[in-house]
Amino acid sequence: MNQLSVSMSNLVYSKPYKYCPNCRAELVTRHVDDRDRLACPKCEFVFWNNPKPVVSLLITKGENDVLMVRRAKEPLLGYWCLPGGFLEYEETPESGIKREVKEELGLNVEVGRIIGVYRIDNDPRGIHLDMIFIGKIQGEPQANEELMEWRYFNQNELPSQIAYKHREAISDYYFQLKRDSVDWEKIDALRKKLSTIRGGSSISTVEFLRKDRRSH
Numbered sequence: 001m002n003q004l005s006v007s008m009s010n011l012v013y014s015k016p017y018k019y020c021p022n023c024r025a026e027l028v029t030r031h032v033d034d035r036d037r038l039a040c041p042k043c044e045f046v047f048w049n050n051p052k053p054v055v056s057l058l059i060t061k062g063e064n065d066v067l068m069v070r071r072a073k074e075p076l077l078g079y080w081c082l083p084g085g086f087l088e089y090e091e092t093p094e095s096g097i098k099r100e101v102k103e104e105l106g107l108n109v110e111v112g113r114i115i116g117v118y119r120i121d122n123d124p125r126g127i128h129l130d131m132i133f134i135g136k137i138q139g140e141p142q143a144n145e146e147l148m149e150w151r152y153f154n155q156n157e158l159p160s161q162i163a164y165k166h167r168e169a170i171s172d173y174y175f176q177l178k179r180d181s182v183d184w185e186k187i188d189a190l191r192k193k194l195s196t197i198r199g200g201s202s203i204s205t206v207e208f209l210r211k212d213r214r215s216h
């Protein structure tokens with residue numbers, strides 16, 4: 001399993017601002033929006049310390065192989081992860097992930113559906129929100145200097161050192177695949193047959209899923 005352990009004290013205000021970036025006054029602790037925050041006594045600046053948005057991409061080969069890259073710099077030097085990185089201010093998640101994959105692996109990528117959004121609380125740089133998408137590439141990746149190497153791993157034989165929540169994301173992806181490949185129509189036909197035999201009636205799964213979707 002993943003041996004990442006970073007204590008919370010390293011994550012919050014690891015390098016807090018000392019002076020206001022607007023007016024250079026020394027920051028003070030002020031109670032703003034329900035909690036103590038670093039804020040400027042002279043202007044409106046508040047150090048909100050929001051989580052940072054990150055994008056990552058899951059690229060597969062065949063039925064079971066996932067492309068992973070190995071970090072060549074701190075933090076988490078030597079850890080494996082999915083390609084990706086921090087969003088630039090003007091970027092959409094899609095344009096950000098395209099840029100990152102181009103930089104890291106020298107490839108153009110087609111971005112597909114989202115797998116999920118994960119709260120990263122095991123990166124010494126702070127708390128991040130990682131939006132993880134499915135992607136398609138063409139051609140052979142070429143790792144840049146930020147990476148030691150890249151490799152396809154079988155989903156059942158992932159490396160022991162995986163950064164962030166990427167092990168969870170990979171497992172979620174394969175779970176979603178299985179779930180989506182279920183033939184609900186077929187199961188319903190079977191259930192109808194069964195309930196006729198039993199003489200009762202029950203709501204069909206397709207009907208149930210439709211209702212469930214409407215109520216959200």
Ligand SMILES: [Zn+2]
Binds near residue numbers: 022042
């Ligand atoms: Zn200020």
